[in-house]
Amino acid sequence: MMYERKNRDPLQYYRILEVVGVGSMGSVSRVQKRPSAIGGSARLENSLRGRKQLQEWKEYQQRQCLQQQAWWQKPLPTLFSSCCDDTSSSDWKNHKWLSFFRRTDITTPPTSSDMHNLLSLPTLEDGPITNFPSHFNLNASQHSILNDTFHSTTNLNASFHSTSSAIQNIEYALKSIHIQRLSKKAAITELQNEIEILKTLDHAHIVKPIETFEHHQQIFLVMEMCRGGDLYSRDPYTEEESARIVNSVLSAISYMHKRGVVHRDLKFENIMFVSDHPQSEVKLIDFGLSAKYGPEDPVMSDGVGTIYTMAPEVLKGKYTSQADIWSIGVLAYMLLSSQVPFFGTKRREIAAKIRKCKYDFKGKRWANISAQAKNFVSELLQLNPDQRPTASEASKSSWLNRRCNVSVRFPDDDQLDNIQTSLQNFAAYSKLKKLALMVIAHKSTSEEIGFLRKAFEQYDEDHDGFIELNDFRDALQSYGYCEEDIMDMFHGADIDSTGSIKYTEFLAATIEAHGAINEERLAEAFDRLDTDDSGFITAENLRELLGDDLPLTEIQSIITECGLTNDQQISYEEFLGLFDQYQEDQREEALQQIKHQRSMLDGSSHSIICNLDLDSIDSEN
Template structure:
């Protein structure tokens, strides 16, 4: 931490400037630079810099090298105890289409807030290179832990479905789900999975998912309709079926050394459970796969339907994932106290939550899982009410007020980072270094004070108003100088009596892998490469439900 925060070496606030800003802007005027649809607080926490990444981060271990750049384990120069993944891309060495994919990935990751989706923290642009600071996932991909028990397979599948349900609910289709793009966050045997690589993902303007025509993805997990270049979000659900098949059997459902035969099997939906390695697997697991590897996308299970399948109900039980009673009690107590925190402290807690490592929040994440009974990555008001009402004597109206105080984005649901922010102090007093990191993020001009202008800049893509910002600064500015010093900022986290203040209800309105599948050990399913003659093979021009040559489907589209 820099001395200026502790010793007041920063310049004194410009009272005239603050006064002019307030006079020129009415209390309800929204911060300038507003896009048509406002962002969440969590999307604006991510900071984009036009400077050398190595001014802030140090590489500690190179994890992978390539012609276009590299990925390295890194740590912040001011907080070396926390590790990140630093992904570098040399722009001169990549195509325009790859740059578009990179921008697409950054745009999508900014909007994602789910415990099983990799988190992007910062982006740096410097000398024709782009650097992404990502959550470190160094536990290996799904291949590295083969074989899986049926219970472990169900756990991975259940968590994957939660991420996909969240993505689809937010208008995002991944389009390249496969073993390589699902990583374990660390080397622990209890590590969570993280979905990565959103370069090929598609984001729709609304949550209504449309038809896509780009031929993207990886062959072994590719749906028949993708091969024909006309498909929907149901292509992701086909990929879930492939992944579940592989988790349970350590084999691929359609694999063949010859690409033509592999395509034929995909187009025919030709897979089998007759091999010996399927004998110990339950009928429920096979039935689950049968509802995903379905040729007709309209019959294929959607994510919410798959989550309700009896296999997951038996093998992916919520009680098996619960935190200890003591953690549950502390979390509940903290949630009840959270509503009285200052607005600026709530904002800071969300910044800290977003930057927190797995080790720092692992028990809070388990608590979130219990509140999120629908397993879709968000907590609805009804889920919150059911989870909290047996832990307090609050009325329905009081529980609603508590819910709204946590929902700082005012979108009618508690997002993952919002929940973590509201429960962070259940684990005890926050370390000063984590508080200082949040201060630095909010002190956008690096003066050693947080001003109204800083918060205006930070919340420029949200629906925060000048009234919100003035309230936020005034409540924390105990010496009435017009800005918040680090000592005042730290005091919000250290005092039990001076920080009671109801937050305004209007705080807010609101590495792509391009190669085909690399065979596993002993990949063959026993079938011969020559089992089909070329004349018998089904190609990508076959007539399949929901496909390019489905006349009924095309007529319905034209009528619509």
């Protein structure tokens, strides 16, 4: 879902709020999206089609203006003449974009510069543009989007509905590297590596990349903003808080290792709180030193990382992904005690203790730490990497399960009913609508996702970042679905047909549990799918998004499935038609059916829902 923009200036899309850090090779800034960029090509003036129409409109205004008399030689109208002379109220005299006239010597014909200013396109700051010639046939949506207003096509009573200011207020992190300042290729390689790694990862506890830019010998990476500080910022931690953080990190690392990615620089500075909330979740950041590996070549030799969390085998120059497990053991030790296990004033001293695995539990805080926690740390800080548990095995630790269950609150029955209704409806949606919801889910903040993340973790029994079919089946037991309908819903949510449901796929399938989605978010989704800013979604756009492996006939069928015409392209109006106003009534009806069925099944396992006509839930989509 990450957008890659070539030869585009990110400052046309984002405004800098604060420069967080500056180095010799680049910077990191806190940014927000510019209001004029929200909606992208769904906004008339941002699409190629719209710019063409606006140019035609501009030329039309020029012709109208030139048909007037030599108006620059006329005196300005007096108050009397304004009241009595019909010509003084002509539209051309009242246009805001002719206001420069009152600042010009009226006895002198306008210069070429004056004419350029006079005939230039009006800006949105001048107010809504309402005088388009009738032959341009602009519909209501195009007018509203051009003038920076969005009208919703859906029921907006739900809490998930956001206004323009909500999207404008979302903050992102913008990381940049100046290629021309580099004497070595290491830094640029590191950023490119981070981008390539992040493109392959999709997990609740891994920072999300939003888009990249290449412009004037610079590379920019826009990521979600984690504004709650790193692990150092909230030290000290209770044992429950420590377990929750370790559990989140292990889930992310288990997911990465199953995808053949090792982080190699786990430390307090690279684990960030998403928000300032006391119960904020954490996310892994900084994948510049991460590496991919395969089963045929799992051994690495690069001496990278940070000394205080570095595994002994990394110091020896021969290690595997189990080096990450050692680092998590160090993190757990530090969270529980507010001290490092291998202390030294010099790097050589620290490295010597690491090689000997020399540490103890003698600090002040260890007296109040449970034996289970100490055993957990000892299991991870094994000198022999083969004796350490894998990330998946470590996540099943009795200490983590006992401590985490105390603080974790899963969704309640009403929330689960809404989630189930969304999953049921999603199975019948068109492929293009599913892709649109994927984009919306990818761009949603952690606060907007809310209880859906907890629901994903409840479905994901193995805590590895995937929902397998057995996980899905177990989660739906309380609703009594038959196997056929479970399979339909599972494959409906498995958008890329990999045999498991990824995090963003689950969010896309359930995000309507928060309520209807407003048009501004739909416009953002349309802009992402319209990769060439043509004002239409075409098969070529979808090929760029989905990759060359998908047959062209299947990509074309996605367009044909939704298009109201036979032109093999989807306009913005057709795209909005996928989210019609009648869905909320259908959704409410399905929700009541699900609530009734669950209440009937409470205490009984004999009734089942079967042979649901999922296609009838959303026959239009």
